[in-house]
Amino acid sequence: MTHCYRHLTAEDRAAIMMMRATHSIRSIATHLGRAPSTVSRELARHTVDPLKGYDAGLAGYRARLTRHRPRQRPKLHPDGELFEVVVYLLRKYWSPEQIARTLKRMSPRVC
Incomplete structure (x- = not known):
């Protein structure tokens, strides 16, 4: 149907x-x-x-x-430094789990 x-x-x-x-x-x-x-x-x-x-x-x-308004606010601001780090690591073929683990290890209060 x-x-x-x-x-x-x-x-x-x-x-x-x-x-x-x-x-x-x-x-x-x-x-x-x-x-x-x-x-x-x-x-x-x-x-x-x-x-x-x-x-x-x-x-x-x-x-x-x-x-056209998004339903959820983005977790990372596109102009932020953290966004650039995540995009860089994704382009290096890191998995989201690897990125999250690495960012928590670098700075536990950020994530």
């Missing part, structure tokens, strides 16, 4: 905004041909002010901002 993932379009978000006041999440999802969890997640992630409700334009803007 294969699924083709599609991001919500501006039209989808506008439909959610218009239907939210009078329809349930399940009926909105059925209308859009999406899973109810998709609509629920969209509302949870992109409703900024619960008093004002869901704004499709702001939601699209927020979605574009978060789409």
Whole structure:
């Protein structure tokens, strides 16, 4: 069973905004041909002010901002000295375990 993932379009978000006041999440999802969890997640992630409700334009803007943001922060800063050491040792075909062991031995408080 294969699924083709599609991001919500501006039209989808506008439909959610218009239907939210009078329809349930399940009926909105059925209308859009999406899973109810998709609509629920969209509302949870992109409703900024619960008093004002869901704004499709702001939601699209927020979605574009978060789409390319990494989920985790990198452990080493790319401009740091330690990053250069790790890259150098990786290019020398050291394994990550060897690098970690060597760095701990060099300075236990760094790792």
